[in-house]
Amino acid sequence: MSDSTPAARWIPLAIFAALALLLAAGVWLSRNPDREALPSPLIDKPAPQFSLPVLHEPERQVTLADLKGAPFVLNVWGSWCPSCREEHPVLTRFAETKRVRIVGFNWKDERGDALRWLDQFGNPYWVVIADIEGKSAIDWGIYGAPETFLVDANGTIRWKHVGPLTDTLIAGELVPALDAIDPQHEGAKP
Amino acid sequence: MLAELGQVALVLALLVAGMQAVLPLLGAQRGRTSWMLVARPAAYLQFGLVALAFAILTHAFTTQDFSLRYVATNSNSLLPMVYRYTAVWGAHEGSLLLWALILSLWTAAVARFSQRLPLPVIARVLGVMGLVAVGFLAFLLFTSNPFERLLPAAMEGRDLNPLLQDPGMIIHPPMLYLGYVGFSVPFAFAIAALLDGKVDTRWLRWTRPWTNIAWGFLTCGIALGSWWAYYELGWGGWWFWDPVENASFMPWLAGAALLHSQAVTEKRGSFRGWTLLLAIATFSLSLLGTFLVRSGVLTSVHAFAADPMRGLFILIFLGTVVGGSLLLYALRAPSDNDGAPFAASSRETLLLANNLLLSTACAMVLIGTLYPLLADALELGKISVGPPYFALLFTVLMAPLVALLPFGPLTKWQREQASRPFAMLVPWAGLAIGVGIATFFLAPQGPWKVAAGLAGATWVAAGTARFVWTRFNSQGRRFTPEMIGMTFAHVGIAVFLIGALLVEGLAQQRELALAPGGTVALGNKTFVFDGVQHRQGPNYEADHGTVRIFDGDRLITTLHPEKRRYASGGQVMTEAGIAPGLRGDLYVALGEPLGGQAWAVRVHEKPFVRWIWLGALFMALGGFITATDRRFRREEKA
Numbered sequence: 001m002s003d004s005t006p007a008a009r010w011i012p013l014a015i016f017a018a019l020a021l022l023l024a025a026g027v028w029l030s031r032n033p034d035r036e037a038l039p040s041p042l043i044d045k046p047a048p049q050f051s052l053p054v055l056h057e058p059e060r061q062v063t064l065a066d067l068k069g070a071p072f073v074l075n076v077w078g079s080w081c082p083s084c085r086e087e088h089p090v091l092t093r094f095a096e097t098k099r100v101r102i103v104g105f106n107w108k109d110e111r112g113d114a115l116r117w118l119d120q121f122g123n124p125y126w127v128v129i130a131d132i133e134g135k136s137a138i139d140w141g142i143y144g145a146p147e148t149f150l151v152d153a154n155g156t157i158r159w160k161h162v163g164p165l166t167d168t169l170i171a172g173e174l175v176p177a178l179d180a181i182d183p184q185h186e187g188a189k190p
Numbered sequence: 191m192l193a194e195l196g197q198v199a200l201v202l203a204l205l206v207a208g209m210q211a212v213l214p215l216l217g218a219q220r221g222r223t224s225w226m227l228v229a230r231p232a233a234y235l236q237f238g239l240v241a242l243a244f245a246i247l248t249h250a251f252t253t254q255d256f257s258l259r260y261v262a263t264n265s266n267s268l269l270p271m272v273y274r275y276t277a278v279w280g281a282h283e284g285s286l287l288l289w290a291l292i293l294s295l296w297t298a299a300v301a302r303f304s305q306r307l308p309l310p311v312i313a314r315v316l317g318v319m320g321l322v323a324v325g326f327l328a329f330l331l332f333t334s335n336p337f338e339r340l341l342p343a344a345m346e347g348r349d350l351n352p353l354l355q356d357p358g359m360i361i362h363p364p365m366l367y368l369g370y371v372g373f374s375v376p377f378a379f380a381i382a383a384l385l386d387g388k389v390d391t392r393w394l395r396w397t398r399p400w401t402n403i404a405w406g407f408l409t410c411g412i413a414l415g416s417w418w419a420y421y422e423l424g425w426g427g428w429w430f431w432d433p434v435e436n437a438s439f440m441p442w443l444a445g446a447a448l449l450h451s452q453a454v455t456e457k458r459g460s461f462r463g464w465t466l467l468l469a470i471a472t473f474s475l476s477l478l479g480t481f482l483v484r485s486g487v488l489t490s491v492h493a494f495a496a497d498p499m500r501g502l503f504i505l506i507f508l509g510t511v512v513g514g515s516l517l518l519y520a521l522r523a524p525s526d527n528d529g530a531p532f533a534a535s536s537r538e539t540l541l542l543a544n545n546l547l548l549s550t551a552c553a554m555v556l557i558g559t560l561y562p563l564l565a566d567a568l569e570l571g572k573i574s575v576g577p578p579y580f581a582l583l584f585t586v587l588m589a590p591l592v593a594l595l596p597f598g599p600l601t602k603w604q605r606e607q608a609s610r611p612f613a614m615l616v617p618w619a620g621l622a623i624g625v626g627i628a629t630f631f632l633a634p635q636g637p638w639k640v641a642a643g644l645a646g647a648t649w650v651a652a653g654t655a656r657f658v659w660t661r662f663n664s665q666g667r668r669f670t671p672e673m674i675g676m677t678f679a680h681v682g683i684a685v686f687l688i689g690a691l692l693v694e695g696l697a698q699q700r701e702l703a704l705a706p707g708g709t710v711a712l713g714n715k716t717f718v719f720d721g722v723q724h725r726q727g728p729n730y731e732a733d734h735g736t737v738r739i740f741d742g743d744r745l746i747t748t749l750h751p752e753k754r755r756y757a758s759g760g761q762v763m764t765e766a767g768i769a770p771g772l773r774g775d776l777y778v779a780l781g782e783p784l785g786g787q788a789w790a791v792r793v794h795e796k797p798f799v800r801w802i803w804l805g806a807l808f809m810a811l812g813g814f815i816t817a818t819d820r821r822f823r824r825e826e827k828a
Contacts, residue, residue: 009523012467013516016474020509022560023481025567027501080346082262108757113345134755 043160047074047151048139055106055114055128062129068155071182072101073174075125075165076137076147078109079117084146087164088121094170095124099185100150100178104128107137107145150174152181193258196246197337203239203294204327206232210297210320214313218385226313233301233316236323237294244291247336248278257343260284260336266349268729268757276360277350282484282500283336288363289480290326292371297323300375304396306823311393314382315375322374325507333500349729352756352763358418366411366438370476372404373445376452377473377515380466384518389462391455398452399817401469402675405445406813412438413806421766426699426777426794428802431580436559437479443552444472447545449813454541458603459529461538464545467519474512475552481508482559533605540598544591551587555580592646592687595680596653599673600660614656622649636695643691651684671819679812686805692798699794706787716740717778717793730754730763735789737767737778751780751791775799 051063075091077084095102104125106114111130118128131137140149150159159177161169210232217225247260251274256262264281265274279288297319304312330336353359379397383389415435420428429435448468455465481504532538558579596618600611626645633640654677661669698712706721718738725734733753739746749767756763769776774797781790 009463009520012471013513013520016512016516019560020505020513022564022567023505023508026563027505029563029566080266080348082259082340082344082348085344 043157045157047149047155047157048136050129050131050136050139052129052131052136055104055111055130058111058130062127064155067101067103067151069153070101071150071152071158071178072103072126074103074105074140074149074151076105076107076140076142076145078107078145079113080109081145083164085121087146088124090165090167090170092122092124093167094165094174099175100182101126105137105140105142106130107142108132108134148174150177150181192246193250193255193337193339196243196250197335199239199243199246200327200331200337203236203243203290204324204331206236206239207320207323207327210236211317211324212320213317214320215317215385218310218313218317221310223309226309229313229316229320230301232320233294233297236320237298240287240291240294240327243337244278244287247284247287248275251275251278254347256345256347257339257341258336259338259340262340262344262347264348264350266347266729266757269347269350269355270728272360273350273355276354279363280350280354280359283330283334285363286326286330286334286484287336289367289371290323290330292364292367293319293323293326293374296371296375300378300400307393307396310386311382314385315378318378318381319374322378322511325511329500329503329507333503349756352730352754353422355729355756356418356422358414358422362411362414362418364411365407365414369404369406369408369411369445370438370441370479372400372407373441373469373473373476375400375404376448376469380469381515381518383466384515384522387522389455389466389524391459394452394456394465395822397469398449398456399819399822401445401449401452402813402817405442405449406810406817408438408442408445409806409810409813412442413803413810416806417803420799421768423764426697426766426779426792426796428693428799431558431577433559434483436555437482440552440555440559441472441475441479443548443555444468444475447548447552448472450541450544450548454538455529458532458538460532461542461545462529463519463523463525466523468545468549470512470515470519474508474515475556477504477508477511481505530604532603535601535606535608537598537601537603537606540594540601543594544598547587547591551584554583554587558583592650592683595650595683596656599654599657599676599680614660615653618652618656619649621652622646633695635698639691639695643687643695646691647684647687650687651681654680654684670821672816672821675812675814675816675819677812678815679809682805682808682810682812684805685801685808689798689801689803689805693796693802696797697794697799699792701781701790701792703784703788704791708788710791710793712793712795714741715746715776715795717791719789719791721787722780722783722789725752727754730756732765733780733783735767735778735780735791737791737793739769739776747776749776749778751778753780770800772800773797 047064049064051061054060054062077087091102102125104123104127106128109130109132111132114128114130118125146164148161148165149157152158158181159174161173165174210229213225213232214229217223217228250258250261251265252271254261254265254267254274256265260281260283264277264284269277278284297316300319301312301316304315307315376397379393383393412435415438416428419430419435420426448465451461451465451468454461481501484500484504596615597611600614622645625648626641629644630637630641658677661667661673700710700712702710704710704719706719708719710717710719716739718740720736720738722733722735725732731754735751735753737749737751739749747769749769751767752765754763754765764779766777766779768778774795777794777796779792779794781792783789
């Protein structure tokens, strides 16, 4: 308080400089968007059992057992979700590589809207299952769309991402995770 | 096309703000009257342009224009009309636009109500505010443009974060920002004084009402935030020492110190340099708060989107504004040794103690808030500094403040016989201690907190009443709005102490599984769970619970806690059922469904919890009343 001596007047600036340095470090650290990402408790756990109708043929039910045998990617989307639209071209490019089956998980959507969305933008999915009421989604711990899971041939969840996929993310995380569980490219077969 | 017009308005506002910053500041430095005269019209024009942009964005929300990315991300066709207005500031871009709007509003108000100030002073003050506006408008346009188009337009919006779909959220951000941004006025004044090289107490007198009003709004904003967290987060807590809360609390503490130190400088001429430094610090902490909330450097329950690019921009802006101001301070700060000398026993000394305690508390909150970041940066792992640290240190620092508070108004400026205020207060200290001891033995639980709360409140209230009594018996019986305001704010502290410490000491809660017809007893109340029905809301589905509360056989009230699932994002929100009362709240929240008809149910009894916000309201009122004092607006004889 008695900053009548000239040196003492520089103290506030010095404190602020230290603070700014710390904040700069914070900005540097926050470049990595996954810094705060909490690992999903479902990683390396068996995928939840479900039985859901196929979007295009509502009479047909698909269960987890039907999908086992080869790895698959489960992508949660809805026609109401703007980020899913952003993600759509990325997902389409990835689907064209035919590296793995991509299962669409149409969440809390109207059937008509969902079909129209796929007609308009194209359908990258191997099959689309519909969870209109969001009952199965709770088992998967889904709290927003888009969200993507990688499930191996035995039905174990291996990787998860919350938010839209990007090309970098697919090349840097999803494909390596896939190579680790499926070196023979079994998932590409169907 | 309207959105493009909003965009153009923002670009023009940026240019006008640039002009408002550069010309008057240079003009004041070189003594060019015509350049200085630009300041006022530029301030009005800037306000008009930002207001136009804000109106256009609001229109886009009310008419559901999903071709704007910001609208599509934060609205939905099912969103009720009232929330379409509040959705404007429901996320990052719109919040910043609101910041800019309020800054330009304050700037225009300064331009309007500053007729008595010499032209170079007002030119500098408006110039500095223009510089701040340039920073915010550039930030908006370059990193956070609310008018960005989405091609192709979305058919449906993603919806406003359900946490924010609440009446409390409508006024919380505007109040908070009115406070944050209001501190730009004393800040701009401090910079103007440093540039000019002298601190004229007449100008300082002119800034005092601005500080008081800003602090009053900030108090309201923080109280609303706390109230919102209490009923919307469903945990029954009222303060979490969360980084976002701390971000608003730091400028509040610094602002409270500033209010008091401004009074000393204005009346006695002492603490000049310190007052300027506090004015800089208070606004800098407001900017830091914005940085912490908006950059995503820290995470919190309030979870705002992180974006390193934005973080970098605000950091550079913060560095320029705060670093520049402190450099100016280092080079040109006036000496604190000016002003009337004062003895060790005087009101000046007490206010010095007030300032040291409030500043230390502020530094303590700052360290606690940034410590996790420091640990992360030094790779010491992810550490969070929890409520134990804050609660302990805060109590240690605030206890002496409460103890000294009643002495302040009763002690004379410059020199006081220490025995005089002591003699006046001894009976009331005795009463407070008596109340403390009695409640310690009578309290059913948490005796330390309850006794401390009641003793502290009695002491502050009785001490303040003693001051009022002294004034009443003095010649003239003069009560200025400044004194009335101070009395209100100090009584507010007493009310707050009762609320905060009694609810901490006496609150009871139980969480248990209840099937329909199940009961739970809490204190002398019986809660009967009548099960959960399905209910359809406008944009959500709810599990609508019914809980009847009995006192003995008498039905007191029926509460309806809800779990809401929002249609657009599937998020689940808790809506607590609360029976409010001055003597305490009854609070029921639904937990998880446990299969069958059974639910996890949390029931709380929260004695005197309302007093927390009531106390804050008194403090805010005190600030507003003080600001009305005519003395601040009186023409000076020179």
